[in-house]
Amino acid sequence: MSFFMKVPKDASHKxxxxxxxxxxxxxxxxxxxxxxxxxxxxxxxxxxxxAGDLSSSERCLYYxxxxxxxxxxxxxxxxxxxxxPNWKEDSLKRVQEKFDKAGCNAT
Numbered sequence: 594m595s596f597f598m599k600v601p602k603d604a605s606h607k608x609x610x611x612x613x614x615x616x617x618x619x620x621x622x623x624x625x626x627x628x629x630x631x632x633x634x635x636x637x638x639x640x641x642x643x644a645g646d647l648s649s650s651e652r653c654l655y656y657x658x659x660x661x662x663x664x665x666x667x668x669x670x671x672x673x674x675x676x677x678p679n680w681k682e683d684s685l686k687r688v689q690e691k692f693d694k695a696g697c698n699a700t
Contacts, residue, residue, distance in 0.1 A: 594640070600647050608651070611644050615655070618644075622662070635684065638662035642688050645695075653697035659688045 596614035600607045618637040625634045638659045645655035663684045692699075 594643070597643055597647060608648065611648050611651070611655075614640060615644055634665050635663055635681065638684060638688075642684075642691070645688075645691060652695050653692065656688055656692040656695065656697060657699070660685065660692060663688060 594614070596610045596617075599610045603610065618640040621637050622634055625637075641655050641659035641662060645652045645659060648655055663681060
């Protein structure tokens with residue numbers, strides 16, 4: 594998130610800051626998928642959604658990736674990381690609306 598905070602302060606490098614943030618979310622997901630550590634992959638979805646909100650050129654890419662992450666199962670983590678009821682459904686709905694509003698096409 595610290596890279597996202599740089600965007601309004603340095604708009605000329607906005608997409609670069611967003612890509613830097615995404616690289617950390619990719620690492621987070623990689624660790625989750627490779628080592629099956631006890632983390633919630635949907636937290637990366639929140640970061641991807643934020644990247645979509647900030648990006649001018651890659652909005653659809655980031656929203657699409659967020660939708661995929663939010664769709665991943667996370668039931669086994671609810672004991673360690675309690676999530677609010679309907680968190681997954683609400684996240685999917687919210688990002689799908691942004692995806693549609695941005696004129697993105699599912700591929």
